Amino acid sequence: MNSSMKLFRVIKPGFFTTVQDLGRYGFLKYGVPISGAMDEFSLKLANMLVGNNLSGACLEITVLGPELEVLHDAQIAVAGGDILVRVNGQGAPMWQTVSVKRGDVLSLGKVHAVCRAYLAVRGGIDVPPVLGSWSTYVRCEMGGIHGRQLKVDDVIEGFDTAQPLDFCLSVQEDFVPRFSSEVNVSVVLGPQLESFTKKGVETFLSSPYAVTIEADRMGYRLEGPVIERGEQVATISEAILPGSVQVPPNGKPIMTMKDAQTTGGYPKIAIVISSDLPILGQLKPNDWIRFQEIPLAEAHRRLCEYNEKIRVVESKLLRRSWSDL
Amino acid sequence: MEFGNTISPEVNRKVHALHDAVSDARMSGVYECVPTYRSLLVAYDPMVVSYEELVSQVKCLETMLKAYVSERKERRVVIPVVYGGDYGPDLAQVSRYHSLSESDVVRIHSEREYLVYMIGFIAGFPYLGELADEIATPRLESPRIRVPEGSVGIAEKQTGIYPREAPGGWRIIGRTPLKLFDPSWQLPALLQPGDTVKFKQVSTDEFMRVRAEVSKGSYGTFTRE
Numbered sequence A: 001m002n003s004s005m006k007l008f009r010v011i012k013p014g015f016f017t018t019v020q021d022l023g024r025y026g027f028l029k030y031g032v033p034i035s036g037a038m039d040e041f042s043l044k045l046a047n048m049l050v051g052n053n054l055s056g057a058c059l060e061i062t063v064l065g066p067e068l069e070v071l072h073d074a075q076i077a078v079a080g081g082d083i084l085v086r087v088n089g090q091g092a093p094m095w096q097t098v099s100v101k102r103g104d105v106l107s108l109g110k111v112h113a114v115c116r117a118y119l120a121v122r123g124g125i126d127v128p129p130v131l132g133s134w135s136t137y138v139r140c141e142m143g144g145i146h147g148r149q150l151k152v153d154d155v156i157e158g159f160d161t162a163q164p165l166d167f168c169l170s171v172q173e174d175f176v177p178r179f180s181s182e183v184n185v186s187v188v189l190g191p192q193l194e195s196f197t198k199k200g201v202e203t204f205l206s207s208p209y210a211v212t213i214e215a216d217r218m219g220y221r222l223e224g225p226v227i228e229r230g231e232q233v234a235t236i237s238e239a240i241l242p243g244s245v246q247v248p249p250n251g252k253p254i255m256t257m258k259d260a261q262t263t264g265g266y267p268k269i270a271i272v273i274s275s276d277l278p279i280l281g282q283l284k285p286n287d288w289i290r291f292q293e294i295p296l297a298e299a300h301r302r303l304c305e306y307n308e309k310i311r312v313v314e315s316k317l318l319r320r321s322w323s324d325l
Numbered sequence B: 001m002e003f004g005n006t007i008s009p010e011v012n013r014k015v016h017a018l019h020d021a022v023s024d025a026r027m028s029g030v031y032e033c034v035p036t037y038r039s040l041l042v043a044y045d046p047m048v049v050s051y052e053e054l055v056s057q058v059k060c061l062e063t064m065l066k067a068y069v070s071e072r073k074e075r076r077v078v079i080p081v082v083y084g085g086d087y088g089p090d091l092a093q094v095s096r097y098h099s100l101s102e103s104d105v106v107r108i109h110s111e112r113e114y115l116v117y118m119i120g121f122i123a124g125f126p127y128l129g130e131l132a133d134e135i136a137t138p139r140l141e142s143p144r145i146r147v148p149e150g151s152v153g154i155a156e157k158q159t160g161i162y163p164r165e166a167p168g169g170w171r172i173i174g175r176t177p178l179k180l181f182d183p184s185w186q187l188p189a190l191l192q193p194g195d196t197v198k199f200k201q202v203s204t205d206e207f208m209r210v211r212a213e214v215s216k217g218s219y220g221t222f223t224r225e
Helices: A040-049 A198-206 A274-280 A296-315 B009-025 B051-063 B065-071 B091-097 B102-111 B204-216
Strands: A004-012 A018-020 A058-062 A067-070 A074-080 A083-087 A090-092 A098-100 A105-111 A116-121 A155-159 A167-170 A182-189 A209-215 A219-223 A244-246 A254-256 A268-272 A288-293 A318-321 B030-035 B040-044 B076-083 B114-120 B125-129 B144-147 B151-155 B158-161 B166-168 B171-175 B196-201 B222-224
Touching: A004 A105, A040 A058, A040 A074, A040 A116, A040 A167, A040 A274, A040 A296, A058 A105, A074 A083, A074 A105, A083 A098, A105 A116, A182 A274, A182 A296, A198 A268, A198 A288, A268 A274, A268 A288, A274 A296, B009 B030, B009 B040, B009 B051, B009 B065, B009 B114, B040 B051, B051 B065, B076 B102, B076 B204, B091 B102, B091 B171, B102 B171, B102 B196
Parallel strands: A182 A288, B076 B196
Antiparallel strands: A004 A067, A004 A155, A018 A058, A058 A116, A067 A105, A074 A098, A074 A116, A083 A090, A083 A105, A167 A318, A182 A268, A209 A219, A209 A288, A219 A254, A244 A254, A244 A268, B030 B040, B076 B171, B076 B222, B114 B125, B114 B196, B125 B158, B144 B166, B151 B158, B151 B171
């Protein structure tokens, strides 16, 4: 039996804070979306900074962070979009292991420029796994803390299995991602490319699209030039993965994200490559996306590069003893 | 993988057969395999298996499909339903739409066996077909904000069941006391893609009795393999 400990009590829940890991795989055919961190890259970095397995459960902070009473001495790390981290009102760094003591108040401010940040804790957050994952899927009240976002007075537990790190880890300056609210993402065209005219595909690849106010963990409705659909348009529902660009009859694309419905009938003009999904997961209303087509083989090469980058960041973490800080 | 461009039990059975074949083959690198009306999504990790290799393996399985279609274990599930009244607020309208009596609609809906084409929309929602033309009815013009759990609906030539309360535009003709989805089950959905389903009209008393048994966990669904 894993032992767990009470880590935090929620003083303020923040705008929309949920427990997420790398997602729930294998149940798409039962209508269960993959869920998991919108920005997987930052979640992995947060985990590595507290010496966790990279798939450990973290708090995903959206727009505005929570305020937490620390109930047990712990080591934490915050990664993702720029956010003010305070312990008892004193600023604390992101991208670094931070020690907190029982009785401390840990507060996280507003996420700047982008949308999401991740709070990892040494050992990982302990919630009952559902279908093999700790991730919260709010729509079906599954996973996380009672299948929902944090509320005042929730108590968050953590695994008590890991010894505290006797050194402090931080990400080398050069490896700290630079987030932007105007992004270029690469796509592989299809699978229903034949549902669009040549002009439609050109419009899609040459125009910037804005994220509208209808943007959440399920997906983003985009605003921009109408993508012309052809005469023979595919309409029979089929399975969809996160990162798909669907085009409904009005010609305005809809991006599916981690909590998207598992099936859909709109034709898909393209799918965003896996290694660009974390960038996409950081976007908020009024941010801009440009799509760039690449061949499948190039997409696979980039995924390889992306995985390698995570390995490099981890192997080059700076290690300092606590007394040097 | 695509099989034509129509919705029919014949096409869909091929999809399920290929799904079974791919699942049974336990190909390394494949992390999701999702059957839908006329296509099968095979999601893979390109760091483990290349696209070309995967396609050739799946195509190879496809050539052996006939055996899978005939060998597939048919699971049949009987779904008890209270039709009409508060449980099926659109039954009257559906019957008027087709100039049928309510009992005709119920008879036609419950006499057929349906194939579970796919599961989607929300966790555990089965898309069943195909529905008899006599009762095929378009969706509501304006979807309801809340459709109660267990509601049985009609949309065009399909029928389906809401596993939990959700917004929805299907015409609701009845409600089942069965639980369709529970993540604590080994297979989280009562119905699997490719299963055969038949509806059975029951009284409100029977509904209450079944629902009590379901919540105690003592209700054995009328499932036969």
